Amino acid sequence: MKLQLAIDLLDQVEAAKLAQEVEEYIDIVEIGTPIVINEGLSAVEHMSKSVNNTQVLADLKIMDAAGYEVSQAIKFGADIVTILGVAEDASIKSAIEEAHKHGKELLVDMIAVQNLEQRAAELDKMGADYIAVHTGYDLQAEGVSPLESLRTVKSVISNSKVAVAGGIKPDTIETVAAEKPDLIIVGGGIANADDPKAAAKKCREIVDAHA
Numbered sequence: 073m074k075l076q077l078a079i080d081l082l083d084q085v086e087a088a089k090l091a092q093e094v095e096e097y098i099d100i101v102e103i104g105t106p107i108v109i110n111e112g113l114s115a116v117e118h119m120s121k122s123v124n125n126t127q128v129l130a131d132l133k134i135m136d137a138a139g140y141e142v143s144q145a146i147k148f149g150a151d152i153v154t155i156l157g158v159a160e161d162a163s164i165k166s167a168i169e170e171a172h173k174h175g176k177e178l179l180v181d182m183i184a185v186q187n188l189e190q191r192a193a194e195l196d197k198m199g200a201d202y203i204a205v206h207t208g209y210d211l212q213a214e215g216v217s218p219l220e221s222l223r224t225v226k227s228v229i230s231n232s233k234v235a236v237a238g239g240i241k242p243d244t245i246e247t248v249a250a251e252k253p254d255l256i257i258v259g260g261g262i263a264n265a266d267d268p269k270a271a272a273k274k275c276r277e278i279v280d281a282h283a
């Protein structure tokens with residue numbers, strides 16, 4: 073089981089500093105969508121030059137022009153790129169093809185997907201590397217958690233890895249890890265903690281205990 077730190081609300085310099093501070097505890101660091109919107113793919117490039125043994129994920133949440141956007145993210149140093157599960161099959165397929173052409177991976181974000189079981193099975197067949205259940209910030213505010221969706225997706229896929237994101241904190245990660253996803257994504261639970269290093273360490277210990 074891998075642990076990903078999602079960084080959404082810092083600038084690229086602060087994000088790289090935070091990644092370096094907690095690097096020993098994480099497998100993947102994400103340059104979140106807000107950073108890409110604010111600063112562009114140079115934030116991905118800066119992160120990829122700042123970390124050593126950590127994969128860099130560019131959370132582009134691609135919806136169209138997928139092959140091109142994946143190729144650009146990879147050019148700027150991304151190891152994993154995200155696309156939305158609600159995108160057209162043609163977009164998903166060209167994104168997967170482009171990522172794999174470069175030996176990189178594609179994560180499909182299931183945010184706002186209504187027919188979760190059916191879509192996860194389709195994406196699994198298409199060859200998505202990761203299928204990520206995700207309760208976004210706007211639904212987190214309504215008290216929704218991604219746990220039920222995680223169980224649903226796990227039950228219908230056989231090849232893709234399963235990731236989970238959405239409001240996971242050091243004191244709630246245990247319940248998520250017990251479901252044995254392949255990847256747990258923690259954003260604010262580490263990035264906004266008073267002591268991000270201690271929060272990352274705690275998450276790592278719990279992830280490893282369930283691996």
Ligand SMILES: O=C(CO)[C@H](O)[C@H](O)COP(=O)(O)O
Pocket residue numbers: 078079080104105131206207208209237238239240257258259260261
């Ligand atoms: O993609 C995102 C928001 O769209 C976040 O990066 C993801 O939800 C993880 O952050 P948090 O743990 O704070 O919810």
